[in-house]
Amino acid sequence: MKKILVTGARGQIGSELVTKLRSQYGTDQVIATDIREANDEGPFEVLDVTNPEQFFSVAKKYEVDTVMHLAALLSATAESNPKRAWDINMGGLMNALEVSRELELQFFTPSSIGAFGPTTPKDQTPQDTLQRPTTMYGVNKVAGELLCDYYHERFGVDTRGVRFPGLISYVAPPGGGTTDYAVEIYYEALKQQKYTSYIAEGTYMDMMYMPDALQAIIDLMESDPAKLVHRNAFNIAAISAAPEDFAAAIQKHIPDFQIDYEVDPVRQKIADSWPNSIDATAATVEWGFKANYDIAAMTKDMLEKIKQSEPAKS
Ligand code: VAH
Numbered sequence: 001m002k003k004i005l006v007t008g009a010r011g012q013i014g015s016e017l018v019t020k021l022r023s024q025y026g027t028d029q030v031i032a033t034d035i036r037e038a039n040d041e042g043p044f045e046v047l048d049v050t051n052p053e054q055f056f057s058v059a060k061k062y063e064v065d066t067v068m069h070l071a072a073l074l075s076a077t078a079e080s081n082p083k084r085a086w087d088i089n090m091g092g093l094m095n096a097l098e099v100s101r102e103l104e105l106q107f108f109t110p111s112s113i114g115a116f117g118p119t120t121p122k123d124q125t126p127q128d129t130l131q132r133p134t135t136m137y138g139v140n141k142v143a144g145e146l147l148c149d150y151y152h153e154r155f156g157v158d159t160r161g162v163r164f165p166g167l168i169s170y171v172a173p174p175g176g177g178t179t180d181y182a183v184e185i186y187y188e189a190l191k192q193q194k195y196t197s198y199i200a201e202g203t204y205m206d207m208m209y210m211p212d213a214l215q216a217i218i219d220l221m222e223s224d225p226a227k228l229v230h231r232n233a234f235n236i237a238a239i240s241a242a243p244e245d246f247a248a249a250i251q252k253h254i255p256d257f258q259i260d261y262e263v264d265p266v267r268q269k270i271a272d273s274w275p276n277s278i279d280a281t282a283a284t285v286e287w288g289f290k291a292n293y294d295i296a297a298m299t300k301d302m303l304e305k306i307k308q309s310e311p312a313k314s
Contacts, residue, residue, distance in 0.1 A: 002025045002029055002065060002066055003029050003030075003031075003062060003063060003064045003065050003066065004021055004025065004029060004030050004031065004064060004065075004066040004067075004068055005031045005033060005058065005059055005062065005064040005066070005067050005068070006018050006021070006030060006031065006032055006033065006068045006070065007033050007034070007047060007049050007067070007068070007069045007070055007071040007092070007096065008033075008034060008049075008069075008070035008071035008072065009032035009033055009034045009038070009040075009044070009070070010032075010034040010036055010038055010172065011034075011070055011071070011172060011175070012167060012169055012171075012172050012173065012174040012175070012177075012210075013070050013110070013164075013167065013210070013213065013214075014032070014034070014070045014071075014172075015171050015172035016169060016171050016172070016210055016214055017068065017070070017214055017217065018030055018032045018040075018042070019171075020214045020218070021068075021218075022042055024218065027041065027042040027043075028042060028043060030042060030043070031043045031044070031045060031058070031062045031064060032044045032045075033045045033046070033047035033058060034046065034047065034071070035047070035048055035049075035071070043062065045058045045061075047071075049069070049071045049088070049091075049092030049095055049096065050087060050088060050091045050092055050095065051095070052095045052098065052099075055095045055096065055099050056098075056099050056102065056103075059099045059103055059105070060103065064103075064105060065105055065106060066105055066106040066107070066108070066221070067096055067099060067100050067105050067106075067107050067108070068108045068109075068217070068221075069092070069093065069096040069107070069108065069109040070109070070110065071088070071092050072088065072089045072092065072093075072140070073085045073088055073089060073137070073176065074137065074174065074175065074176040074177040074178075075112075075114050075135055075137035075138075075176070075177055075178045075267075075270050076176045076177060076178055076180075076266065076267050076270065077175070077176030078135065078136040078137040078140065078176075079135055079136060079137070079266060079270065082136035085136045085137065085140060086136065086139075086140065089137070089140035089144070090140055090143060090144070090147075093109060093140075093144050093147060093148075094147070096109065097147065097148065097151045097157065097159070100151070100157050100159070101151060101155045101157050104157075105157075106158045106160075106221065107148070107151075107157055107158060107159045107160065108159075108160050108161060108217060108220070108221055109144065109148065109159075109161050109232075110161055110162055110163075110164050110217075111141045111142075111144060111145050111161050111162065111163040111164070111232065111233045112137070112138075112141050112163055112164050112165075113125075113163055113164070113165050113166075113205065113206050113274050113275055113278055114133060114135060114137050114138045114141050114178075114270075114274060115131055115133060115138055115141035115142045115145060115163055115233065116129070116131055116133060116138070116273075116274060116275050116278075117130075117131065117132040117133040117134050117138060117273050118132075118134060118272070118273045119132050120132070120275060121275075122275050122276045122277075123275070123276050123277055124277055124278065124279045125235065125275040125277070125278040125279060126235075126279055127230060127234070127235050127279060127281070127282040128230075133273065134273050135270055135273065137270075138273070141163075144161075144232075145161070145232050145233040148161055148231070148232035148233075149231065149232055152231055152232070158225060159231055159232050160220050160221060160228070160231055160232060161220075161231070161232040161233055161234070162216055162217070162220060162233070162234045162235075162236045162283065163233050163234065163235050163236065163278070164208065164213060164236065165179075165205065165206035165207050165208045165236070165237060165238065165239075165278070166178070166179025166182055166205055166206065166207045166208070167179070167207075167208055167209075167210055167213050168182050168183050168186075168207055168208070168209050168210060168298060168302065169183065169209075169210035170183075170186070170302055170305045170306050170309065171210075178199075178205075178267045178270045178271050178274075179205060179207065179271075181195075181197050181198055181199050181243065182207055182241070182243075182246060185197070185243070185246050185247070185250065185259070186246075186250070186299070186302045186303060186306055187306060187310075189250045189254050189257050189303070190254075190303065190306055190307065190310070193254055193256050193257050193258065194257065194258040194259070194260070195247075195257075195258075195259050195260075196259075196260050196261065196262050197243040197259055197260070197261050197262075197263075198261075198262060198263060198264035198267055198268070199242075199243055199261075199263070199264075199267065199268060199271050200243075200261060200263045200268055201242065201243060201244050201261060202242050202244070203242050203243065203268070203271050203272065204240050204241065204242045204276035204277065205240070205241070205242075205271060205274055205275070205276070206237045206238070206239065206240050206275065206276075206277055206278050207238065207239045207240070207241055207295075208236070208237070208238040208239065208291060208293075209238065209239075209291075209293035209297075209298040209301070209302075211292070211293065212238050212291045212292055212293055213236075215292075216236050216283075216289055216291075219287060219288060219289065220234065220283075220287050220289075223286070223287035223288070224287075227286050227287065228286055228287065229282070229286055230282050230286065234280075234282060234283040234286070234287075234289070235278045235279055235280045235282065235283060236280050236283050236289055236291070237277065237278045237279070237280040237291070238291035238293060238294070239291075239293070239294060239295045239298065240276060240277035241295055243259060243261070244259065245295060246259075246295070246299070247259040249295045249296055249298075249299040250299060250303070252296070252299070253299065253300065253303050254303075
């Protein structure tokens with residue numbers, strides 16, 4: 001029976017991943033951890049992933065067999081404090097890998113389209129290609145991909161991971177990401193029928209609805225390891241879109257919705273360094289990856305779910 005420790009459990013991915021894992025494997029089989037205390041219906045521990053002793057003792061206490069390591073600073077926050085980002089993103093990852101090695105645990109951590117840079121082919125970015133990111137977040141992601149490969153080759157740790165696009169969800173808002181606009185736009189559309197985008201018109205990035213992201217994690221972790229040629233950095237993709245594409249999808253439900261632009265140069269520079277779209281063939285061939293939500297289906301569901309969760313405000 002799987003017993004899973006999740007770090008960053010109060011984050012955008014973690015908050016929904018814990019719920020989905022508990023529905024699949026049982027509440028007591030999933031230990032949620034985060035740097036901040038939480039009221040949680042299942043097992044929860046405060047865990048600072050940069051503290052190796054604390055990390056080891058929590059994993060040992062619950063006798064977990066899997067670590068899903070999500071605790072990290074995202075791209076925009078990392079650019080504002082690169083040294084702290086290195087310490088958390090790389091120090092935390094090393095501790096997670098060391099615990100997984102010592103306790104012989106299966107391991108998942110996400111990479112990102114942020115692992116690519118301005119010299120990477122921008123359209124249908126290949127699975128194996130040039131990776132020279134120009135952000136601290138991207139440096140962390142490339143180094144993380146290589147470190148996870150190393151722990152598999154050198155120590156036999158069953159490490160696995162995907163390169164996530166920008167993730168869109170309605171449960172826990174993202175914090176400090178470049179793609180956060182694609183979440184904010186839905187809330188603003190319902191609140192005031194308009195949104196001022198900090199990312200310029202015509203800026204394409206790969207995006208994905210959270211349900212597809214969560215299913216991808218479970219499918220990869222349950223897949224036959226003998227079929228995995230790549231392990232820690234599978235490109236996965238669903239929706240290549242620019243701000244005006246979100247606006248057009250929203251206008252099908254809120255005809256008066258308007259978008260305008262006040263570009264944030266820092267986050268625009270990050271977005272411009274990332275691909276317009278990525279090729280997910282390897283994930284489909286090696287473990288059957290498939291996205292179910294396109295921008296129309298995601299928009300319909302996002303607007304409905306936000307209305308249900310915030311009836312008074314929207
Ligand atoms: C960010 N949402 O914007 C994250 C993600 C691909 C983007 O890594 O930093």
